[in-house]
Amino acid sequence: MSRPVTASALERTFACPASAALPRAISTSDYAESGTTKHGFVSAVLRGRPVSEALANIDDDLDREACRALDWARLIGDLADLESEAAFAIDVKRRTARRLGHDIGRDYEGAALRAGGKLSRHEVVGTADFIGRRKAGGMRAVRDMKTGYLDVTSAADNAQLLFFASALYLLEGAAEIEGSIAKVKPDGQVFYGRQGTAVYTPLELDRFLDRLEETVRRVGDARARVLRRRLPTVTLGPHCRYCEAAHACPAKTRLAREMVPTLDAMAGVVELMTREERGRCWELANEQAKPLLESVLEALKERIVTDGEVPLSGGRVAKAFVYPQERVIARQALELARELGATEDQLRACHSQVTVTTVRSVKAPGARKGRAA
Numbered sequence: 043m044s045r046p047v048t049a050s051a052l053e054r055t056f057a058c059p060a061s062a063a064l065p066r067a068i069s070t071s072d073y074a075e076s077g078t079t080k081h082g083f084v085s086a087v088l089r090g091r092p093v094s095e096a097l098a099n100i101d102d103d104l105d106r107e108a109c110r111a112l113d114w115a116r117l118i119g120d121l122a123d124l125e126s127e128a129a130f131a132i133d134v135k136r137r138t139a140r141r142l143g144h145d146i147g148r149d150y151e152g153a154a155l156r157a158g159g160k161l162s163r164h165e166v167v168g169t170a171d172f173i174g175r176r177k178a179g180g181m182r183a184v185r186d187m188k189t190g191y192l193d194v195t196s197a198a199d200n201a202q203l204l205f206f207a208s209a210l211y212l213l214e215g216a217a218e219i220e221g222s223i224a225k226v227k228p229d230g231q232v233f234y235g236r237q238g239t240a241v242y243t244p245l246e247l248d249r250f251l252d253r254l255e256e257t258v259r260r261v262g263d264a265r266a267r268v269l270r271r272r273l274p275t276v277t278l279g280p281h282c283r284y285c286e287a288a289h290a291c292p293a294k295t296r297l298a299r300e301m302v303p304t305l306d307a308m309a310g311v312v313e314l315m316t317r318e319e320r321g322r323c324w325e326l327a328n329e330q331a332k333p334l335l336e337s338v339l340e341a342l343k344e345r346i347v348t349d350g351e352v353p354l355s356g357g358r359v360a361k362a363f364v365y366p367q368e369r370v371i372a373r374q375a376l377e378l379a380r381e382l383g384a385t386e387d388q389l390r391a392c393h394s395q396v397t398v399t400t401v402r403s404v405k406a407p408g409a410r411k412g413r414a415a
Contacts, residue, residue: 046161049168052201054281060274063264064287076105077189083109088126111230121174128170130209134255135164139212170206182210183220196237197221204250211247
Protein backbone atom coordinates (compact mmCIF):
# COMPACT_ATOMS: atom_id res chain seq x y z
CA MET A 43 0.00 0.00 0.00
CA SER A 44 1.13 3.58 -0.70
CA ARG A 45 2.04 5.67 2.31
CA PRO A 46 -1.03 7.35 3.84
CA VAL A 47 -1.80 11.04 3.61
CA THR A 48 -0.86 12.61 6.95
CA ALA A 49 -2.36 15.49 8.90
CA SER A 50 1.01 17.20 9.33
CA ALA A 51 1.34 17.58 5.54
CA LEU A 52 -2.30 18.39 4.79
CA GLU A 53 -1.84 22.05 3.90
CA ARG A 54 0.78 21.12 1.30
CA THR A 55 -1.36 18.20 0.10
CA PHE A 56 -4.36 20.49 -0.31
CA ALA A 57 -2.24 22.86 -2.41
CA CYS A 58 -0.52 20.08 -4.40
CA PRO A 59 -2.03 16.56 -4.15
CA ALA A 60 0.80 15.20 -6.32
CA SER A 61 3.26 15.92 -3.47
CA ALA A 62 1.72 12.95 -1.61
CA ALA A 63 2.13 10.69 -4.64
CA LEU A 64 5.77 11.31 -5.61
CA PRO A 65 8.75 9.54 -3.98
CA ARG A 66 9.98 11.25 -0.82
CA ALA A 67 13.43 12.01 0.54
CA ILE A 68 13.15 12.30 4.33
CA SER A 69 15.44 14.95 5.79
CA THR A 70 15.78 16.77 9.08
CA SER A 71 17.40 19.89 10.53
CA ASP A 72 18.61 21.22 13.87
CA TYR A 73 15.33 23.10 14.28
CA ALA A 74 13.30 19.98 13.53
CA GLU A 75 15.37 17.89 15.94
CA SER A 76 14.93 20.53 18.63
CA GLY A 77 11.17 20.52 18.11
CA THR A 78 11.07 16.73 18.32
CA THR A 79 13.06 16.84 21.57
CA LYS A 80 10.67 19.33 23.17
CA HIS A 81 7.60 17.41 22.07
CA GLY A 82 9.12 14.23 23.47
CA PHE A 83 9.84 15.94 26.79
CA VAL A 84 6.27 17.23 27.13
CA SER A 85 4.80 13.87 26.19
CA ALA A 86 7.02 12.03 28.66
CA VAL A 87 6.05 14.32 31.55
CA LEU A 88 2.35 14.07 30.73
CA ARG A 89 2.66 10.28 30.75
CA GLY A 90 3.94 10.47 34.32
CA ARG A 91 7.73 10.58 34.02
CA PRO A 92 9.32 12.90 36.63
CA VAL A 93 10.43 16.23 35.15
CA SER A 94 13.98 15.74 36.45
CA GLU A 95 14.23 12.38 34.72
CA ALA A 96 12.80 13.70 31.45
CA LEU A 97 15.23 16.63 31.54
CA ALA A 98 18.18 14.29 32.15
CA ASN A 99 17.42 12.54 28.85
CA ILE A 100 17.89 15.76 26.85
CA ASP A 101 21.42 16.11 25.49
CA ASP A 102 21.32 19.65 24.12
CA ASP A 103 21.86 22.34 26.77
CA LEU A 104 19.58 24.93 25.10
CA ASP A 105 16.76 22.44 24.63
CA ARG A 106 17.13 21.29 28.24
CA GLU A 107 16.93 24.84 29.57
CA ALA A 108 13.92 25.64 27.37
CA CYS A 109 12.13 22.56 28.69
CA ARG A 110 13.12 23.36 32.28
CA ALA A 111 11.56 26.83 31.93
CA LEU A 112 8.41 25.66 30.13
CA ASP A 113 5.27 27.46 31.28
CA TRP A 114 3.06 24.43 31.91
CA ALA A 115 0.14 26.51 33.14
CA ARG A 116 -0.05 28.37 29.81
CA LEU A 117 0.61 25.27 27.71
CA ILE A 118 -2.07 23.07 29.28
CA GLY A 119 -4.41 25.77 30.58
CA ASP A 120 -7.70 24.43 31.90
CA LEU A 121 -7.71 21.23 29.83
CA ALA A 122 -8.97 18.13 31.64
CA ASP A 123 -9.03 14.49 30.45
CA LEU A 124 -5.74 15.33 28.76
CA GLU A 125 -4.16 12.99 26.19
CA SER A 126 -0.85 13.58 24.42
CA GLU A 127 0.41 12.06 21.16
CA ALA A 128 -3.01 10.57 20.37
CA ALA A 129 -3.12 9.07 16.85
CA PHE A 130 -6.25 8.97 14.67
CA ALA A 131 -7.33 7.79 11.23
CA ILE A 132 -10.24 9.27 9.26
CA ASP A 133 -11.86 7.28 6.46
CA VAL A 134 -12.96 10.08 4.11
CA LYS A 135 -15.12 7.75 2.03
CA ARG A 136 -17.13 6.25 4.87
CA ARG A 137 -16.93 9.39 7.04
CA THR A 138 -15.74 7.43 10.06
CA ALA A 139 -12.80 7.82 12.41
CA ARG A 140 -10.84 5.51 14.69
CA ARG A 141 -8.17 5.81 17.33
CA LEU A 142 -4.80 4.20 16.58
CA GLY A 143 -3.16 4.56 19.99
CA HIS A 144 -0.65 6.86 21.68
CA ASP A 145 3.04 7.58 21.06
CA ILE A 146 3.16 5.42 17.94
CA GLY A 147 5.80 7.49 16.14
CA ARG A 148 5.29 7.17 12.39
CA ASP A 149 4.18 3.55 12.52
CA TYR A 150 0.62 4.20 11.38
CA GLU A 151 0.35 0.92 9.47
CA GLY A 152 1.44 -1.12 12.49
CA ALA A 153 -0.79 0.85 14.83
CA ALA A 154 -3.77 0.36 12.51
CA LEU A 155 -3.25 -3.40 12.50
CA ARG A 156 -3.03 -3.44 16.29
CA ALA A 157 -6.19 -1.33 16.46
CA GLY A 158 -8.22 -3.78 14.41
CA GLY A 159 -7.37 -3.61 10.72
CA LYS A 160 -4.94 -2.29 8.14
CA LEU A 161 -5.26 1.21 6.76
CA SER A 162 -7.44 1.65 3.70
CA ARG A 163 -6.52 3.91 0.78
CA HIS A 164 -9.26 6.27 1.91
CA GLU A 165 -7.83 6.83 5.41
CA VAL A 166 -5.86 9.92 6.43
CA VAL A 167 -3.78 9.66 9.60
CA GLY A 168 -2.26 12.00 12.15
CA THR A 169 -1.06 12.40 15.74
CA ALA A 170 -2.38 15.25 17.92
CA ASP A 171 -0.05 16.96 20.37
CA PHE A 172 -2.87 17.33 22.93
CA ILE A 173 -6.57 16.64 23.11
CA GLY A 174 -8.73 17.27 26.13
CA ARG A 175 -11.83 18.95 27.47
CA ARG A 176 -12.20 22.48 28.78
CA LYS A 177 -12.95 22.45 32.50
CA ALA A 178 -15.18 25.47 32.04
CA GLY A 179 -18.11 24.28 29.93
CA GLY A 180 -16.73 20.86 28.94
CA MET A 181 -16.02 21.74 25.30
CA ARG A 182 -13.77 19.26 23.49
CA ALA A 183 -10.41 20.80 22.54
CA VAL A 184 -7.38 20.01 20.37
CA ARG A 185 -4.07 21.82 20.75
CA ASP A 186 -0.98 21.93 18.56
CA MET A 187 2.41 22.89 20.02
CA LYS A 188 4.79 24.80 17.75
CA THR A 189 8.43 25.44 18.68
CA GLY A 190 9.96 26.94 15.52
CA TYR A 191 10.03 30.44 14.06
CA LEU A 192 8.01 29.82 10.89
CA ASP A 193 4.64 31.46 10.35
CA VAL A 194 1.74 29.18 11.24
CA THR A 195 -1.68 29.19 9.57
CA SER A 196 -4.28 30.69 11.92
CA ALA A 197 -6.29 28.26 14.01
CA ALA A 198 -9.49 29.00 12.08
CA ASP A 199 -7.95 27.69 8.84
CA ASN A 200 -5.31 25.31 10.20
CA ALA A 201 -5.73 21.99 8.40
CA GLN A 202 -3.94 19.98 11.08
CA LEU A 203 -6.21 21.26 13.86
CA LEU A 204 -9.29 20.82 11.66
CA PHE A 205 -8.28 17.19 11.03
CA PHE A 206 -8.15 16.32 14.75
CA ALA A 207 -11.31 18.27 15.47
CA SER A 208 -13.00 16.31 12.68
CA ALA A 209 -11.80 13.03 14.19
CA LEU A 210 -13.36 13.93 17.54
CA TYR A 211 -16.50 15.13 15.78
CA LEU A 212 -16.89 11.81 13.94
CA LEU A 213 -16.08 9.73 17.03
CA GLU A 214 -18.11 11.64 19.60
CA GLY A 215 -20.52 13.89 17.71
CA ALA A 216 -19.39 16.98 19.64
CA ALA A 217 -21.43 20.08 18.82
CA GLU A 218 -18.46 22.46 18.84
CA ILE A 219 -14.74 21.82 19.20
CA GLU A 220 -11.98 24.26 20.11
CA GLY A 221 -8.66 24.30 18.28
CA SER A 222 -5.60 26.24 19.44
CA ILE A 223 -1.93 26.73 18.56
CA ALA A 224 0.52 27.07 21.44
CA LYS A 225 3.77 28.68 20.32
CA VAL A 226 6.62 27.80 22.68
CA LYS A 227 9.54 30.25 22.72
CA PRO A 228 13.16 29.27 23.53
CA ASP A 229 12.76 30.79 27.02
CA GLY A 230 9.82 28.47 27.77
CA GLN A 231 7.11 31.12 27.44
CA VAL A 232 3.90 30.08 25.67
CA PHE A 233 1.83 32.35 23.41
CA TYR A 234 -1.43 31.86 21.54
CA GLY A 235 -2.00 35.21 19.85
CA ARG A 236 -5.15 36.70 18.36
CA GLN A 237 -5.43 33.99 15.69
CA GLY A 238 -4.20 31.15 17.86
CA THR A 239 -7.62 29.86 18.91
CA ALA A 240 -10.83 29.03 17.04
CA VAL A 241 -14.08 27.14 17.62
CA TYR A 242 -15.24 24.78 14.86
CA THR A 243 -18.91 24.08 14.21
CA PRO A 244 -20.25 20.83 12.69
CA LEU A 245 -20.92 22.71 9.43
CA GLU A 246 -17.29 23.84 9.21
CA LEU A 247 -16.03 20.34 9.97
CA ASP A 248 -18.34 18.80 7.34
CA ARG A 249 -16.97 21.26 4.78
CA PHE A 250 -13.43 20.35 5.79
CA LEU A 251 -14.21 16.65 5.39
CA ASP A 252 -15.62 17.35 1.91
CA ARG A 253 -12.37 19.04 0.98
CA LEU A 254 -10.35 16.23 2.54
CA GLU A 255 -12.27 13.58 0.58
CA GLU A 256 -11.73 15.43 -2.71
CA THR A 257 -8.02 15.83 -1.96
CA VAL A 258 -7.58 12.12 -1.19
CA ARG A 259 -9.29 11.35 -4.52
CA ARG A 260 -6.84 13.66 -6.31
CA VAL A 261 -3.89 12.04 -4.51
CA GLY A 262 -5.15 8.66 -5.77
CA ASP A 263 -5.32 9.99 -9.33
CA ALA A 264 -1.76 11.32 -9.04
CA ARG A 265 -0.51 7.97 -7.70
CA ALA A 266 -2.15 6.16 -10.59
CA ARG A 267 -0.29 8.42 -13.03
CA VAL A 268 3.02 7.82 -11.25
CA LEU A 269 2.46 4.04 -11.39
CA ARG A 270 1.91 4.35 -15.15
CA ARG A 271 5.17 6.32 -15.34
CA ARG A 272 3.32 9.47 -16.28
CA LEU A 273 3.98 12.87 -14.73
CA PRO A 274 1.30 14.07 -12.30
CA THR A 275 0.10 17.65 -12.34
CA VAL A 276 1.93 19.68 -9.69
CA THR A 277 1.36 23.13 -8.24
CA LEU A 278 4.22 25.42 -7.28
CA GLY A 279 3.98 27.82 -4.35
CA PRO A 280 5.21 28.57 -0.80
CA HIS A 281 4.20 25.02 0.20
CA CYS A 282 7.14 23.72 -1.89
CA ARG A 283 9.71 25.01 0.59
CA TYR A 284 9.90 21.89 2.75
CA CYS A 285 8.29 19.38 0.41
CA GLU A 286 9.87 15.94 0.84
CA ALA A 287 9.06 15.10 -2.80
CA ALA A 288 10.89 18.11 -4.26
CA HIS A 289 13.68 15.94 -5.70
CA ALA A 290 11.12 14.00 -7.78
CA CYS A 291 8.84 16.92 -8.66
CA PRO A 292 8.65 17.40 -12.45
CA ALA A 293 8.26 21.16 -12.05
CA LYS A 294 11.35 21.34 -9.85
CA THR A 295 13.49 19.17 -12.13
CA ARG A 296 12.37 21.27 -15.08
CA LEU A 297 13.23 24.38 -13.10
CA ALA A 298 16.68 22.93 -12.37
CA ARG A 299 17.32 22.33 -16.07
CA GLU A 300 16.25 25.87 -16.86
CA MET A 301 18.35 27.39 -14.08
CA VAL A 302 21.63 25.69 -15.03
CA PRO A 303 22.37 27.82 -18.15
CA THR A 304 21.12 30.93 -16.33
CA LEU A 305 23.39 30.37 -13.35
CA ASP A 306 26.26 29.36 -15.64
CA ALA A 307 25.93 32.67 -17.48
CA MET A 308 25.89 34.52 -14.16
CA ALA A 309 29.03 32.81 -12.84
CA GLY A 310 32.08 35.06 -12.98
CA VAL A 311 30.19 38.27 -13.74
CA VAL A 312 28.88 39.09 -10.27
CA GLU A 313 31.04 42.21 -10.13
CA LEU A 314 29.36 43.49 -13.28
CA MET A 315 25.81 42.96 -12.03
CA THR A 316 23.49 45.66 -10.81
CA ARG A 317 22.07 45.38 -7.28
CA GLU A 318 18.80 44.08 -8.73
CA GLU A 319 20.62 41.46 -10.82
CA ARG A 320 22.60 40.30 -7.78
CA GLY A 321 19.33 39.93 -5.90
CA ARG A 322 17.84 37.81 -8.69
CA CYS A 323 21.00 35.71 -8.84
CA TRP A 324 20.82 35.17 -5.05
CA GLU A 325 17.22 33.99 -5.29
CA LEU A 326 18.02 31.57 -8.11
CA ALA A 327 21.21 30.15 -6.58
CA ASN A 328 20.49 30.13 -2.83
CA GLU A 329 16.71 29.96 -2.51
CA GLN A 330 15.84 27.73 -5.48
CA ALA A 331 18.85 25.85 -6.87
CA LYS A 332 20.63 25.05 -3.57
CA PRO A 333 17.65 23.48 -1.71
CA LEU A 334 16.70 21.51 -4.81
CA LEU A 335 20.24 20.19 -5.37
CA GLU A 336 20.60 19.29 -1.68
CA SER A 337 17.35 17.33 -1.84
CA VAL A 338 18.43 15.52 -5.01
CA LEU A 339 21.86 14.68 -3.57
CA GLU A 340 20.36 13.28 -0.35
CA ALA A 341 17.99 11.08 -2.35
CA LEU A 342 20.87 9.87 -4.55
CA LYS A 343 23.03 9.10 -1.50
CA GLU A 344 20.26 6.97 0.00
CA ARG A 345 19.86 4.98 -3.23
CA ILE A 346 23.61 4.50 -3.66
CA VAL A 347 23.96 3.26 -0.07
CA THR A 348 21.03 0.87 -0.62
CA ASP A 349 21.60 -0.27 -4.22
CA GLY A 350 25.37 0.01 -4.63
CA GLU A 351 27.68 2.04 -6.84
CA VAL A 352 26.57 3.92 -9.95
CA PRO A 353 28.70 4.68 -13.02
CA LEU A 354 30.04 8.19 -13.64
CA SER A 355 31.84 9.72 -16.60
CA GLY A 356 35.53 9.08 -17.24
CA GLY A 357 35.51 5.53 -15.92
CA ARG A 358 34.64 6.60 -12.35
CA VAL A 359 31.90 5.37 -10.03
CA ALA A 360 30.05 6.86 -7.07
CA LYS A 361 29.89 4.46 -4.14
CA ALA A 362 29.30 4.51 -0.40
CA PHE A 363 32.18 4.26 2.06
CA VAL A 364 31.63 3.29 5.70
CA TYR A 365 34.39 3.98 8.21
CA PRO A 366 34.71 4.91 11.90
CA GLN A 367 35.34 8.52 12.80
CA GLU A 368 36.31 9.86 16.20
CA ARG A 369 34.98 13.22 17.35
CA VAL A 370 35.41 15.13 20.57
CA ILE A 371 32.04 16.11 22.01
CA ALA A 372 32.85 19.55 23.38
CA ARG A 373 29.87 19.77 25.73
CA GLN A 374 30.66 16.47 27.43
CA ALA A 375 34.37 17.28 27.59
CA LEU A 376 33.64 20.57 29.39
CA GLU A 377 31.22 18.87 31.79
CA LEU A 378 33.88 16.26 32.60
CA ALA A 379 36.48 18.98 33.15
CA ARG A 380 34.12 20.74 35.55
CA GLU A 381 33.53 17.49 37.45
CA LEU A 382 37.31 16.96 37.71
CA GLY A 383 37.78 20.38 39.31
CA ALA A 384 38.44 22.80 36.45
CA THR A 385 37.76 26.42 37.41
CA GLU A 386 35.39 28.66 35.49
CA ASP A 387 38.38 30.68 34.22
CA GLN A 388 39.97 27.49 32.91
CA LEU A 389 36.72 26.47 31.25
CA ARG A 390 36.35 29.91 29.63
CA ALA A 391 39.88 29.57 28.29
CA CYS A 392 38.71 26.51 26.31
CA HIS A 393 36.35 28.70 24.31
CA SER A 394 37.34 30.80 21.36
CA GLN A 395 35.34 33.52 19.64
CA VAL A 396 35.25 33.92 15.87
CA THR A 397 33.42 36.34 13.61
CA VAL A 398 30.77 34.70 11.45
CA THR A 399 29.28 36.36 8.38
CA THR A 400 25.98 35.09 7.05
CA VAL A 401 23.58 36.34 4.39
CA ARG A 402 19.86 35.73 4.87
CA SER A 403 16.64 36.80 3.18
CA VAL A 404 14.73 39.17 5.47
CA LYS A 405 12.03 41.82 5.19
CA ALA A 406 13.31 45.10 3.73
CA PRO A 407 13.18 48.10 6.12
CA GLY A 408 9.76 49.68 5.85
CA ALA A 409 8.19 46.68 4.06
CA ARG A 410 4.70 45.83 5.18
CA LYS A 411 4.40 42.70 7.31
CA GLY A 412 2.28 39.94 5.81
CA ARG A 413 2.20 36.39 4.55
CA ALA A 414 4.26 35.66 1.46
CA ALA A 415 2.28 35.22 -1.74
